[in-house]
Amino acid sequence: MRVLFDENVDRRLKRFFDVEHEVSTVASRSWKGKKNGELLNLAQGEFDVFLTRDQNIPYQQNLSRFDIAVVVLQARSNAYEDLAPLVEKASAALPETRPGHALFVEA
DSSP states (O other), X not given: OEEEEOTTSOGGGGGGSOTTSEEEETTTTTOTTOOHHHHHXXXXXXXXXXXXXXXXXXXXXXXXXXXXXXXXXXXXXXXXXXXXXXXXXXXXXXXXXXXXXXXXXXX
């Protein structure tokens, strides 16, 4: 499964994903600064899941238009320590994701 980390997700968190998950970042794809709709449009051709902290994406975008699942981490902050437990849960929940839908992962 191919996973794309949003700008607000620390790249060091890649280590919580199994080897069968191919994890990239928005920055490594040179997509920094792209708006959410444009970013999802670019990502849907190459990734299965978009992992973000932006809790507004499911409400601002019509996700059913995109062939990519969105996983939203509901953490206190973007700090590594706050996100690490959620990323572990998100990794385990990847089989539950569906394109065009959002999955919220909270502590």
